[in-house]
């Protein structure tokens with residue numbers, strides 16, 4: 001199982017990705033979590049990333065690429081993975097295609113035979129803002145939220161078309177109870193497990 005979770009901030013991708021990863025016993029890889037850990041640990045990378053994260057901007061692609069490359073080379077990632085929050089730009093998606101060929105993961109070619117699925121959780125903006133404001137993370141103030149949604153629409157939403165054209169897209173309505181969304185995801189993805 002090789003899954004990419006897309007969807008705007010607040011769509012529930014972290015929650016759903018975590019649940020499914022536990023269920024299928026594969027790693028849940030969240031680039032946001034990795035970056036936040038780097039910020040807390042005050043690593044060189046964390047220090048570079050912090051200002052972007054606090055402003056609701058994307059961290060530059062080059063910084064993400066090293067993180068993801070390192071994580072995908074860990075032994076536990078050979079059995080499959082759920083990526084949460086990566087790729088977030090078309091450049092990251094292109095990099096990721098190349099990386100998968102290098103690490104020799106099955107299903108690395110594009111096309112409909114590919115085992116990778118890209119899940120999009122669709123949720124209207126007004127629901128997202130309400131959910132994010134109640135979450136209370138450091139980058140969840142109203143100004144940053146608005147910027148993150150704008151960045152998502154501009155830079156990440158084009159990936160929906162990217163994966164749809166390759167027949168890898170699984171689109172799910174995320175504006176429902178968590179359990180309902182989980183059940184639908186399981187059903188939509190069960191052919192791959």
Ligand code: AMP
Pocket residue numbers: 009031032033035052053054056057058059060061064084085086087088089092148
């Ligand atoms: P998330 O936890 O996925 O909402 O990510 C929190 C923040 O980390 C984002 O607002 C970005 O600043 C940064 N971030 C996480 N993943 C990426 C990525 N793939 N590309 C660029 N920035 C990212």
